[in-house]
Amino acid sequence: MKHLYPFYSKVRPEQRKDMMQQEPWLIWLTGLSGSGKSTLAVGLEHYLFQKGYKVYLLDGDNMRSGLNSDLGFTRQDRKENVRRVSEVAKLMLDAGLVVIGAFISPYEVERALVRETVGSDRYTEVYINCPLQVCEQRDVKGLYDKAQRGLIPAFTGVSAPYEVPAAPDVIVKTAEESVEDSLRKLIEVVEPLLVKQQQVKHKPDVRGMGITGAAS
Numbered sequence: 763m764k765h766l767y768p769f770y771s772k773v774r775p776e777q778r779k780d781m782m783q784q785e786p787w788l789i790w791l792t793g794l795s796g797s798g799k800s801t802l803a804v805g806l807e808h809y810l811f812q813k814g815y816k817v818y819l820l821d822g823d824n825m826r827s828g829l830n831s832d833l834g835f836t837r838q839d840r841k842e843n844v845r846r847v848s849e850v851a852k853l854m855l856d857a858g859l860v861v862i863g864a865f866i867s868p869y870e871v872e873r874a875l876v877r878e879t880v881g882s883d884r885y886t887e888v889y890i891n892c893p894l895q896v897c898e899q900r901d902v903k904g905l906y907d908k909a910q911r912g913l914i915p916a917f918t919g920v921s922a923p924y925e926v927p928a929a930p931d932v933i934v935k936t937a938e939e940s941v942e943d944s945l946r947k948l949i950e951v952v953e954p955l956l957v958k959q960q961q962v963k964h965k966p967d968v969r970g971m972g973i974t975g976a977a978s
Contacts, residue, residue: 775858778858784816784860784956785884785955785957786855786856786857786859786860786861787861787952787955788851788862788885789860789861789862789863789888789948790863790867790885790886791864791888791890792865792866792867792887792930793889793892794866796896796897796903796906798941798944799822799865799866799890800821802864802890802934802941802944802948803819803821803862806862806945806952809945810952810953810956816858816859817859817860817861818859818860819861819863820850820864821865822843822865825843825846825847826843829846829850830847835917836916840868841871843865844865844867845875847865848876848880849879852879855880855881860956868918868925870927870928873927886931886932886951886952886955887930887931888930888933889930889932889934891934891937893937894919906920932947932948932951
């Protein structure tokens with residue numbers, strides 16, 4: 763709009779990085795409901811926080827309970843849901859934070875929008891690869907049962923499609939790996955991105971972090 767005049771902060775991105783002592787980054791977890799996105803996102807946030815990173819988790823259900831509570835699950839509403847989240851994530855990255863996003867985000871065009879909004883140079887896409895049959899068996903929220911009975915329309919994997927990421931940065935196979943192994947794989951990819959001046963050489967210890975039970 764021609765009557766809008768965005769202001770530009772006098773605080774430069776490099777100054778924020780120096781103060782935060784980290785690289786701002788968005789780690790975007792995508793996959794079916796029940797694939798393990800939230801479980802791994804919570805575990806990753808906890809690990810990074812304990813290591814001293816300034817990190818925050820944006821989760822699909824949480825966002826739809828507040829900022830995006832006015833949106834449904836039509837194709838247009840799904841797109842708007844992801845658009846809003848990507849803009850929130852961009853602001854948080856500009857503030858110097860590390861952001862984890864856990865969203866089904868079923869369409870390739872939506873995930874491309876996120877990457878474009880925040881910048882491909884500070885974005886990592888993680889595909890939580892779990893067969894639909896396994897997600898249905900887990901059904902930790904009882905959503906697949908409701909969707910199959912027609913109580914939830916346009917449910918991804920049942921009555922709405924999920925487009926498998928064409929070229930994700932990381933693939934985690936939660937039906938074949940333990941939660942701890944999947945989390946360790948994520949950490950080994952993500953942590954070096956956050957502090958570029960040093961490589962993480964230790965093997966991440968995720969024991970005793972309280973991550974148990976079926977993935978969600």
